[in-house]
Amino acid sequence: MRSSQYLLSTLKEIPSDAEIVSHQLMLRAGMVRKVAAGLYTWTPTGLRVLRKVENIVREEMEAINALEIVMPMVQPADLWQESGRWDDYGPELLRIKDRNQRDFLLGPTHEEIISQLVRKEVSSYKQLPLTLFQIQTKFRDEIRPRFGVMRAREFMMKDAYSFHLTDESLQKTYDDMYKAYSRIFERLGLDYRPVIADTGSIGGSHSHEFHVLASSGEDAIAFSDSSDYAANVEMAEALAPPGERAGASQKIEQHQVHGDELAAVLQPLSVESQQAIKSIIVKASNEIEAEYVQLVLRADHELNTVKAEKLTQVAAPLEVLTQTEKATGIEAPYLGVVKAKLPLLVDHSAAHLADFACGANENGQWLTGVNWQRDTNAFSAVDIRNVVEGDPSPCGQGKVKIARGIEVGHIFQLGKKYSEAMKVGVLSETGKHETLTMGCYGIGVSRIVAAAIEQNNDERGICWPEALAPFQVAIVPMNMHKSARVQEAAEKLYNNLKAEGIDVLFDDRKERPGVMFTDMELIGIPHQVVIGERNLDQNQVEYQSRRGGAKQKIGLDECVSFVQQQL
RNA sequence: CGGCGAUUAGCGCAGUUUGGUAGCGCACUUGGUUUGGGUCCAAGGGGUCGCAGGUUCAAAUCCUGCAUCGCCGACCA
Structure with missing residues (x-):
């Protein structure tokens, strides 16, 4: 290519609304131009890079016998009504009507379409297993598009779907995908990590995310400093502290406190935040009689909503009560565990404390020298906190370290969620009708471009890995x-x-x-x-x-x- | 969805307080000059000041409404 016949469109100045370095450089290098919030045009330079990513992804998909197809971006509502997602999906789903006032949507993902295809085209076990994929744009009406193409509303994605008669077959394709993904990110020249992930709203059993490590990443990843273990912080188990809880050595004392910030309360009491607990009131599930439950954490720890939501006693989605007076008559800063009115779900670390401080369940009052059992009702000890750096690794080896990551790939074993709803099945060897089990596997193609720049830049601009460069x-x-x-x-x-x-x-x-x-x-x-x-x-x-x-x-x-x- | 802020030339911004001919830098065009790290000189083109109303002799500037964009928040007692 001759630059005299090319569209370079580089910029000297940094566009003011670009926050992170990849967004700034993509604009300055003339790779993308914004059309509206979360919507971008890819210029020739940007498209060259995007195509390089696409081609590597395509080659590795074909190498494990996945077959490429193209599906429509505009999808009819009735398929989504069949799967139940027309009602389940929130405002992220952009719904539109055609000229005849029929309901359609812009596809944020393609499980319904592909299920319908396989339902129609595949009728015998002999045709299985089958993996199909596509590389094209999806639309999700994000609450807050940001960071350029990193979190755009319309974005390029590779998504693959696999169909199987047995779990063993699904596991094999899942393993193949895991290896293919690893090869893809290695070929792209990126510093990445596969991590154990939450299956989230899509549902299913087994799942890994692939993260490109970068300080601007939106996800926190916990990994072991001495093994291969890595998990999304959402999922990383916080182990209960070893050993028996120490015995009580102090008496309860009540103190008038001033201010409602935790630090302001603890400092005059000469209590470290590791020796105090805090409470969060959340809505209870229908499984138990109470309307609310009280989640209890060590004061220096953070609630992990994904873990909390999975507890049978807690309503999903998690609903935190900010006006705690409604449930308890006590303002949030003064909630405690002595004479608690609600069922207590106590994080393991908090449950291991002795002689700790907590609110007195009386406005303006705190207690010190509190001890479980002696002073409190029975409670359940659970894992509801985020792991922190230095915790023992859940794998049993080494300690936890935390890094930021950009999620660029996600593989799921979906199971039968869609195949049951959409009646996707075949006749088996014995002539019986069997519902298929499914896997789904995504890669954020356009996000990879931004992630690669986050990892490869200097004061002069982008330093492309060989495989991604628009020109070599x-x-x-x-x-x-x-x-x-x-x-x-x-x-x-x-x-x-x-x-x-x-x-x-x-x-x-x-x-x-x-x-x-x-x-x-x-x-x-x-x-x-x-x-x-x-x-x-x-x-x-x-x-x-x-x-x-x-x-x-x-x-x-x-x-x-x-x-x-x-x- | 809540709070804050912004909207003036392709980009980055000043001008708004105190109403009075719309500006600067970069980019662009033309001519000259220069040529191993964003040359220099000169001459140009380009704006219904986000939109709609209102106040006024007069509005980018004051008032009202709307739209768009951005940041923060929407778990972190």
Whole structure:
């Protein structure tokens, strides 16, 4: 490609509404342009990168015998009514009507469509297992689109769906997918981790997320410092502290406190937050008689809503009562566990404390020297907190470390949730009708582009991993418009590189050298060849890698093979 | 959905307090100059000041409503 015939659209200034570095650089490098909140146009440079991701994903899907299809983005409501998701899905689902006032939606995902396809096309166990995938845009009307294409409303996604007669078959495809995903992220050149994940609203049993590690990531990942264990913090088990709880050694004392901030309460009492507890009132499930339950945590810990929601006593979705007076007559800062009126669900760490401090269940009053059993009702000890750095790892080896991650892939064993609702089945070997079991496997293709930039940038711009770069090599001629020699050498090199199938950008604009260098570096082209009069005297050109290292002089004639070695 | 803020040329912004001919930098066009890291000089083009009402002799500026965009929050007692 010649830059004189290309659309570069680089920017010097940082657009003011871009928060994170990948968003800034994607705008500055001219990869995307915003059309409206969460909606982007991909320019030629951006699209080149997007296609590279797509192709790697496609190759690895085909390598495990997944078959590509295309499904409509606009989907009829009746299929979603059949699965029940027309009612279950919230405002994230963009619903539209056609000219005849029939209900449609913009597909946020494609389980219904694919289930309908397989229901119609697959009728025998001999056709199984079957994995189908697509790479196309989806629409989710996000509450708050942000960070450019990282959390857009319309975004490019690869989603695959597998269909099986048995759980063993599903497990095998799941394992194949796990390996394929690992190969994809390795080929992309990204620092990633597979982590144990919550199955969330899609439902199902077994699930891993693939995260690209980056400080701007929206998810927290807990991993062991001495094993392969990694889990989303939502899922990471917080182990109960080892050993028996210490015996009571203090008497209860009641204190008038001032202020309702935890720190303000504890400081005058000379109590550390690890030695105090806090309470959160949430709605109870229908499983128990009480209307509310009291969740109890050590004061320095955070509630994990995913874990709390899974408790049989707690209503899902979690509903936290901010006006606690309604349930208890006591303001939130003064809730405690002595003479508690509600059933207590106590986190293991809080349950292990002795001689601790808590609210007195009386406004403006706190207690110290409180002890379980001696002073409280019976309670259940449960895991409802987020793990924190330094906790023993749930795998039994090492300690927990926490990192931020960007979720770029997610694999699920769906089970029969959709196949039952949508009646997807085949006749088995024995002639019996069997409902299929399903898996679903997503990759955020457009998000990967942003995630890759988060991991690969410097003060000059993007430093693409080899596999993602929009162009592999940039040819930067010095004063080509004045020098026939430079022009001749540059044209020849350009044609030779192209003939080898290398993606090359030939900067043939009539620009000063500094402008060209700056643009090529901003766009992040990994390899650069500079051609100038000076070096041509020795029949040489200059090579430089985007990731730094010294400039090297190389012979003009060896240039193509030299570049090939660098790729 | 709640709080805050913004909306002036393609981009980044000033001007709004105190109403009086719409500005700056970058980008763009033309000519010259320069040419190994965002040259310099000169001349240009480009704006219903988000939209709709209102006040006024006069509104980017004051008032009302609406829209769009952004940040924070919507578990973290």
